[in-house]
Amino acid sequence: MTKTIKNVICTFCGTLCDDLEVDVTDDGKKILQVRNACAIGAEKYLHVGNPGRVVVPRMRQADGTYKDISYDEAIDFTAKTLLKAKKPLFYGWSSTNCEAISAGNVLAEKTGGVIDNCATVCHGSSLLAIQDTGVPSCTLGEVKNRADRIIFWGCNPAHAHPRHMSRYSIFPRGFFTAKGQKGRKIICVDCRETDTAKVADTFVRIKQSYDYEIIDAFRTVLRGEEIPAEVGGVPAEKIKEVIEILKSGRFVTLFFGMGLTHTLGRNHNIDEAINFIRDLNDYTKAVLIAMRGHYNVTGAGQVLGWQYGYPFACDLSRLTMARHNPGETTSVDLLVRHEVDACVVIASDLAAHFPFEATRVMASIPTITIDPHISMSTELSDLHIPVAIVGVEVGGCCYRMDNVPIETRKCVDAPEGVLEDEELFNRITKRVDEILAENGVKDASEYLAKLEQET
């Protein structure tokens, strides 16, 4: 016997598709089939019962092998490691729910750590620009129902967000977009011809890292002024043609990805893109939306934003107030300058994405990785604590790329004994409180001072 769970939220990419149907066994233990998801989304659900799954914490031994330990031992080790550190780094958070992020923030506060999320190496520059400039934006539902001019700039949803185009941006028929794709004009700006560029009506191939100059040229043309015959590899005629297409639309949406946030100019590219969209609002309605990758990287920024005022790179080591200074309090910089002396990697894979030197430092300091799966980070850590998979084995709030909060759903039970992220963080925090009380000190700095006196 099977049962079908409808309206399941896919917790893979920032599109957070909310129409999956998942067939599970009657006892709620095994996923049998997934409908409506794209290939990468379906894979997430179908490999949950993988026989190689880690279901107990693993502590690395001196000879490099791993030894299974209990959750109590893992929690005790983590609490003591964090209290012994002067400045622990808590990095990741993009693939867990907001409840866990909030619980983790309490732990980071108590242990005087730095809390940072994946935005630090992806859309951090977008967040800086948005804080500096503000952002004219909307929801993906508005895009589906209203947008008739779509620009994809430095992003490739055909591969990274496979259902984005069918659910929101190119193909769907909406209230004011009844003709679907036929009623929309799609423009793709990129330095190479991606699969997204192949489905666009207009492809603008630019020279790599000339994004700022091209946006500037768009703004100049929009003001009716002259530009050089060629800007960033694009003929002036092409730039003028794009501006005419945009001005003739009723609702323009610019989706931008890391091809814009990671080329020369970084946050200034986004500043300029926001100002371009502002200018365009003199002629027609126009908005922009960042193409966020991990399913809750947006939520990680939201939770930090409402708790400390900054969406990433929050230094809580003063135990009184948060400091945020990209370049100083960002994870890569802290690691390569050896300014952190312990690390918790949670719901992301630091070792797979950070520069080699930062990863080398992470591997040389006490590191705990909290993740349902084995990853490059788990293999460089002293301790790997497995947890339940959000959106599959546990629900919770996650934010879609357009900042809409969505309550994800549990489909099957986690393997027996495996903890949820939120519960794990609450138990580590409780253990930290117990250790402080046992030592008769009120906070982490007093604990460190006591340790130093004793040695």
Ligand code: SF4
């Ligand atoms: S587009 Fe993203 S959220 Fe939607 S099914 Fe695919 S992986 Fe999941």
